[in-house]
Amino acid sequence: MAASEHGAGIAGSRTGRPDRLAPVRRPAFDPLRAAAIIAGKTTASATRLFRVGGGTSLPGLVADRVHPGLVRELAERVAGGFIVVTGTNGKTTTTKMLSGMLRRDGTRVISNDSGSNLHRGISSSLIRSADILGRGLRGAEMAVLEVDEGSMPDVVSDVRPRIAVAMNFVRDQLDRYGEVDSIVATVGEALAGRPDMTTVLNADDPYVAGLGRYAAGPVVYYGLDDPVLDPRPDPLLEAMYCRRCGHELAYRTRYYGHNGDWHCPNCGLERPPLDYAVTDIALTPRSSAFSLLGQGVILRIELPVPALYNVYNAAAAATASFVYGVPSRAVAAELRDYRAAFGRMETLDVDGRDVILLLSKNPVAARQALAAVLIDEQPKHLAFALNDNFADGRDISWIWDVDFEDYDMARHTIVATGTRAEDMALRLKYAGVPAEGIVVERDPGTALRELVRDMPPGGLAYALATYTAMIAIRNAFAHDGSTFAHLGRLMRGGNA
Amino acid sequence: MPERTLTVFHLYADTLNLYGDFGNVQTLQRRCEWRGIGCRVVKVGIAQPVDFGECDILFVGGGQDRAQSLVADDLVTHGEMIRQRVEEGMVSLTICGGFQLLGRSFLTSDGVTLPGIGVFAADTVAGTGRLIGDVVIDTRDNPHEWLRHGGDPTLVGFENHSGHTRLDPGLEPLGRVVCGYGNEGDGAFEGAVYKHCVGTYLHGSLLPKNPWLADRLIATALCERYGPGDPLPPLEDSLEWRAHERAIEHCKAS
Numbered sequence: 040m041a042a043s044e045h046g047a048g049i050a051g052s053r054t055g056r057p058d059r060l061a062p063v064r065r066p067a068f069d070p071l072r073a074a075a076i077i078a079g080k081t082t083a084s085a086t087r088l089f090r091v092g093g094g095t096s097l098p099g100l101v102a103d104r105v106h107p108g109l110v111r112e113l114a115e116r117v118a119g120g121f122i123v124v125t126g127t128n129g130k131t132t133t134t135k136m137l138s139g140m141l142r143r144d145g146t147r148v149i150s151n152d153s154g155s156n157l158h159r160g161i162s163s164s165l166i167r168s169a170d171i172l173g174r175g176l177r178g179a180e181m182a183v184l185e186v187d188e189g190s191m192p193d194v195v196s197d198v199r200p201r202i203a204v205a206m207n208f209v210r211d212q213l214d215r216y217g218e219v220d221s222i223v224a225t226v227g228e229a230l231a232g233r234p235d236m237t238t239v240l241n242a243d244d245p246y247v248a249g250l251g252r253y254a255a256g257p258v259v260y261y262g263l264d265d266p267v268l269d270p271r272p273d274p275l276l277e278a279m280y281c282r283r284c285g286h287e288l289a290y291r292t293r294y295y296g297h298n299g300d301w302h303c304p305n306c307g308l309e310r311p312p313l314d315y316a317v318t319d320i321a322l323t324p325r326s327s328a329f330s331l332l333g334q335g336v337i338l339r340i341e342l343p344v345p346a347l348y349n350v351y352n353a354a355a356a357a358t359a360s361f362v363y364g365v366p367s368r369a370v371a372a373e374l375r376d377y378r379a380a381f382g383r384m385e386t387l388d389v390d391g392r393d394v395i396l397l398l399s400k401n402p403v404a405a406r407q408a409l410a411a412v413l414i415d416e417q418p419k420h421l422a423f424a425l426n427d428n429f430a431d432g433r434d435i436s437w438i439w440d441v442d443f444e445d446y447d448m449a450r451h452t453i454v455a456t457g458t459r460a461e462d463m464a465l466r467l468k469y470a471g472v473p474a475e476g477i478v479v480e481r482d483p484g485t486a487l488r489e490l491v492r493d494m495p496p497g498g499l500a501y502a503l504a505t506y507t508a509m510i511a512i513r514n515a516f517a518h519d520g521s522t523f524a525h526l527g528r529l530m531r532g533g534n535a
Numbered sequence: 536m537p538e539r540t541l542t543v544f545h546l547y548a549d550t551l552n553l554y555g556d557f558g559n560v561q562t563l564q565r566r567c568e569w570r571g572i573g574c575r576v577v578k579v580g581i582a583q584p585v586d587f588g589e590c591d592i593l594f595v596g597g598g599q600d601r602a603q604s605l606v607a608d609d610l611v612t613h614g615e616m617i618r619q620r621v622e623e624g625m626v627s628l629t630i631c632g633g634f635q636l637l638g639r640s641f642l643t644s645d646g647v648t649l650p651g652i653g654v655f656a657a658d659t660v661a662g663t664g665r666l667i668g669d670v671v672i673d674t675r676d677n678p679h680e681w682l683r684h685g686g687d688p689t690l691v692g693f694e695n696h697s698g699h700t701r702l703d704p705g706l707e708p709l710g711r712v713v714c715g716y717g718n719e720g721d722g723a724f725e726g727a728v729y730k731h732c733v734g735t736y737l738h739g740s741l742l743p744k745n746p747w748l749a750d751r752l753i754a755t756a757l758c759e760r761y762g763p764g765d766p767l768p769p770l771e772d773s774l775e776w777r778a779h780e781r782a783i784e785h786c787k788a789s
Contacts, residue, residue: 277552
């Protein structure tokens with residue numbers, strides 16, 4: 040296999056630890072820039088006050104009008120630079136893990152939240168965090184941003200990251216972006232022409248691995264290397280094809296979804312060699328453990344959250360940390376103490392019962408969530424919350440690609456909720472749940488109360504929800520203030 | 536062993552499998568099973584030799600552009616057989632990419648013309664934007680008797696296509712657009728029907744919340760295979776119709 044097929048490779052070209060503490064040139068006071076920042080901040084306060092769109096995208100728009108290029112100037116003042124994280128699934132978790140690793144190493148990091156991972160939202164977040172003189176971000180040495188795939192070209196052009204991480208591309212919100220191939224091309228465009236940026240790629244996802252050929256700078260690949268692990272993956276949602284010759288790809292080992300040790304039986308293109316490899320994986324219903332090898336690193340990692348996709352998230356975060364120069368003890372310590380991010384296996388109190396909330400926004404995420412919840416044969420209480428707002432994807436037909444048929448769904452107590460509760464219920468009926476046994480209730484709060492009604496206090500139920508349904512549920516039951524307060528804390532760089 | 540069994544060919548199930556096509560096949564299968572009718576689903580892959588004489592219902596779904604160009608050449612090899620079976624009365628449901636490939640041709644956004652098999656006298660040209668959203672169509676003016684069922688003649692679904700499909704005069708559309716874009720993005724007509732072959736852009740999935748169409752496909756296929764018989768026994772469909780009503784309400788509100 041030609042090395043050039045996978046990009047420049049990293050031998051001898053690794054950026055290593057950047058000189059994060061180099062003195063930053065103090066900019067002269069620029070009244071227009073200050074005006075733009077004040078305008079942006081004022082807009083942010085006003086929109087938050089009136090709850091217009093959560094105050095996320097308007098400040099960026101306003102500030103940009105007053106002083107175009109403001110975000111780029113701000114970004115230049117951030118001494119430690121930026122790391123951007125993109126991909127369909129796992130952005131929020133990986134961003135949270137990565138920020139935590141950097142903080143453990145004593146770096147002051149800010150980060151955005153998944154509600155503001157589009158271009159305008161990111162601009163707004165940065166302006167809210169800027170000091171008024173435009174000298175940089177208040178109290179932060181560097182920033183880790185999760186970036187929606189479609190916003191990658193604009194965000195990369197604005198903040199000129201040191202490191203870009205791409206994790207996986209699966210069918211999600213095709214109504215917004217068209218097809219996976221066009222998403223890959225969009226992210227590829229963002230990686231091209233940036234020789235000073237290191238690109239961290241999941242080699243196990245053929246779409247992501249293919250990005251290596253776009254990258255102008257060094258490329259670092261991570262992936263799983265555990266042929267004895269038997270994850271018994273679901274059937275592929277759709278066949279994968281070789282980007283070079285068009286032949287159907289084959290897998291030596293497939294871990295989940297289309298992630299695995301892939302190769303093309305026709306032309307010989309194969310998964311790129313791993314710079315960081317995850318091996319010796321042990322999965323339990325509550326946790327995972329694995330070894331991470333590469334670049335002088337040998338680490339055993341204990342992760343207190345289950346599921347193989349979280350192993351991938353941890354591997355992405357750890358690889359980016361190593362590329363940035365974070366020592367391995369900080370990486371291992373952060374993962375050992377990791378707590379689930381917003382809506383990612385978070386537990387809510389619903390009338391004295393625990394409800395575990397799992398984000399299930401596309402077939403791959405939903406299949407993984409189902410597999411994690413239905414790991415044993417016990418009858419369970421399950422809520423399925425399906426919204427079709429813009430942020431969820433307007434097209435709900437993906438629920439028919441979730442493999443409910445592989446489980447005996449009829450044994451569980453089931454509530455269908457959300458803006459498309461009826462469609463959700465219908466899906467479960469055709470998966471073998473008697474229709475009369477499914478509670479259909481559009482309001483998620485009412486639906487969850489109904490779900491736990493016959494459960495003993497302290498009992499455990501599960502809610503699988505699309506993005507806006509998850510926010511609605513959290514707003515209904517969060518007891519530590521509103522979601523906005525929660526997002527605000529994340530924005531300021533505190534722990535969730 | 537059921538007395539009567541239908542065979543559904545799911546063409547290119549592994550390649551053209553976007554937007555919950557499984558839901559359509561699953562609906563045909565369940566609604567047969569619930570009535571004691573056998574239903575055998577055969578997944579047909581690229582370059583797989585098959586006998587379309589066995590096929591009672593042909594289903595072809597949608598795919599990404601790359602997948603569509605992969606199957607187009609293979610489909611042409613089955614073209615003559617499929618056209619002959621359609622003429623004989625074989626029931627077919629083709630959605631999105633499948634609908635386009637059963638037309639004469641598809642001019643992609645790259646300027647490449649993919650060959651179709653010409654079951655439908657129609658040509659598709661990729662447009663500049665994508666036509667995306669909820670859609671409701673009304674089939675009451677469709678002249679095909681076999682589609683009549685005496686109830687609500689609407690179909691609901693979700694469309695997401697860049698192709699604009701123009702039907703020749705004389706080829707009947709499936710229905711008139713109530714809300715949504717339709718074949719040419721102008722909100723006029725949607726889909727096509729030739730003999731017992733339906734083409735449409737509606738996924739969502741289509742059949743689960745349009746149970747009447749699923750039943751017309753099943754009843755017509757039974758009649759073709761076993762000759763005229765009793766009407767299908769009705770099923771308890773209140774959830775199906777609630778989802779149908781909800782989709783109409785949703786489409787009109789957006």
